[in-house]
Amino acid sequence: MNRITELFCSIFLLAAAATSADAQTTLGDAVSVGEVAVSRDGERVFVAMDIDIRSLELKSNNDLCLTPYIAAGGDTLRMQPVMIAGRNRYYHHLRNDRKAACETIYRHGRVERIEYRTVVPYGEWMASGRIGIDGVVSGCCDEEAERYGEQLARLDLAPKREPMRFEPSFVYVSPVAERVKTRTVKGSAYIDFPINRTEIYEDYRRNPEELRKIVATIDLVRNDPDTRITSIRIKGYASPEGPYDNNVRLAKGRTATLKDYVLRQYDLPDEMILTAYEPEDWQGLRRFVEQSDIVSRSGILSLIDSDLSPDAKDARIRRDYPDDYAYLLREVYPALRHSDYEVEYTVRTYTDVDEIRRLLSTAPQKLSLQEMYLAAQGLTPGSEEYDEVFAIAVRMFPDDAAANLNAANAAMSLSDMKRAERYLAKAGSSAEATYARGIYAALEGDYMLAGRLFAEARDGGVAEAAGALDMIERIKNENNE
Numbered sequence: 001m002n003r004i005t006e007l008f009c010s011i012f013l014l015a016a017a018a019t020s021a022d023a024q025t026t027l028g029d030a031v032s033v034g035e036v037a038v039s040r041d042g043e044r045v046f047v048a049m050d051i052d053i054r055s056l057e058l059k060s061n062n063d064l065c066l067t068p069y070i071a072a073g074g075d076t077l078r079m080q081p082v083m084i085a086g087r088n089r090y091y092h093h094l095r096n097d098r099k100a101a102c103e104t105i106y107r108h109g110r111v112e113r114i115e116y117r118t119v120v121p122y123g124e125w126m127a128s129g130r131i132g133i134d135g136v137v138s139g140c141c142d143e144e145a146e147r148y149g150e151q152l153a154r155l156d157l158a159p160k161r162e163p164m165r166f167e168p169s170f171v172y173v174s175p176v177a178e179r180v181k182t183r184t185v186k187g188s189a190y191i192d193f194p195i196n197r198t199e200i201y202e203d204y205r206r207n208p209e210e211l212r213k214i215v216a217t218i219d220l221v222r223n224d225p226d227t228r229i230t231s232i233r234i235k236g237y238a239s240p241e242g243p244y245d246n247n248v249r250l251a252k253g254r255t256a257t258l259k260d261y262v263l264r265q266y267d268l269p270d271e272m273i274l275t276a277y278e279p280e281d282w283q284g285l286r287r288f289v290e291q292s293d294i295v296s297r298s299g300i301l302s303l304i305d306s307d308l309s310p311d312a313k314d315a316r317i318r319r320d321y322p323d324d325y326a327y328l329l330r331e332v333y334p335a336l337r338h339s340d341y342e343v344e345y346t347v348r349t350y351t352d353v354d355e356i357r358r359l360l361s362t363a364p365q366k367l368s369l370q371e372m373y374l375a376a377q378g379l380t381p382g383s384e385e386y387d388e389v390f391a392i393a394v395r396m397f398p399d400d401a402a403a404n405l406n407a408a409n410a411a412m413s414l415s416d417m418k419r420a421e422r423y424l425a426k427a428g429s430s431a432e433a434t435y436a437r438g439i440y441a442a443l444e445g446d447y448m449l450a451g452r453l454f455a456e457a458r459d460g461g462v463a464e465a466a467g468a469l470d471m472i473e474r475i476k477n478e479n480n481e
Helices: 004-013 087-095 207-222 245-266 282-291 297-304 310-320 322-331 353-362 369-376 384-398 401-413 415-426 431-443 447-459 464-480
Strands: 032-041 044-052 065-071 075-078 082-086 106-107 111-119 130-138 143-153 181-190 227-236 273-278 339-346
Touching: 032 143, 065 087, 065 106, 065 111, 082 087, 087 106, 087 273, 106 353, 111 297, 111 369, 130 415, 181 207, 207 227, 207 245, 207 339, 227 245, 245 273, 245 310, 282 322, 297 310, 353 369, 353 384, 369 384, 369 401, 384 401, 384 431, 401 415, 401 431, 431 447, 431 464, 447 464
Parallel strands: 082 106, 227 273
Antiparallel strands: 032 044, 044 111, 065 075, 065 082, 065 130, 130 143, 181 339, 227 339
């Protein structure tokens, strides 16, 4: 057996060890075929392999023609061949335009590695065939010296069955309609009163601006034809410094004065404006101290939370922490002298879907959950517009179970699982909420938990849960197969 014959026996015996189209195979010490990869894209088959010829010894008058092929049963598809030719054979082929048999010719010694790439049409017979390569060694006068053919890899080109996926059927709940839509708008005003006085001076310090805030809040509701004011609540606060009894007088008197001011601005019945007062705003002081980094923070908080009388608390803070007390008196106490106000009103009912959708973007606070749900009915489930309706609903009613459940369903339909998880935590314990949590588990791949939740929802009366359970069982069975 000559040198080339020994070479090809080595190449093809080793190449036959390739068992999969994407495995890399090293073939002997002289020539190797590696990175053999065959893939299918519809009606096309992509073939790639790397042929390393750095160690190939080839006489000047010889050439080597390599022809990859796909074979199965009695069918064979031969692909574009490549040739490596010795010096004399290389120029012989060029002079005589002998490229018909091997269109791509490389001169031996001038190339080390051939990246073979080609595309061929797919035939069903190829699905479980094999890829191989033929080698033909020729000498002077095109005399065929040797011919070899061996398998490189087994193929698996049959179309892959898509794994069964859970396809949820979401159940949205219709919120209970509000018999009367009652809303409130709130604010705080910081009215400056002269020391120890209860009368309002409308032009004093910041008073013009602060009084306008109250009037603007009332006007916002009063001038809206869709709303009707039912009550206005005013609660006055004084700061903790000074005798408690005097602060009672100030808080009560200043609240009454502010009520009189509002009555002078509007033609409202006296009983519509409800008042209350807090002689000293210790809770406001506590909130500030707790969030501050003042040196005596813990000590002052302990005194605020103690059972001491208000006057005793103020005296102890002033005595034990004089520097911090001076800071609080200067920077914090003025903000504790405030009047909180709240305008309560009712809103008419909306039935026109187009009007509701306009209000969703301009004044969602005027809508009920049931009205928002009505606006979603004409939209495409799973669309961004559909999701936006329920996202607005849960922003306006953040603690409502139905709002959170519907928002969770909409989020899952868009594969926004983080947002869905947050909503599901506040979706309540209804059978519909259990079913939605089952969908979440199924979409996350936890089929055991999903099965338990669907069974519970089915027993709770959710009709869709039975179909979801059946789908889960089929997915589990397929996975086991």
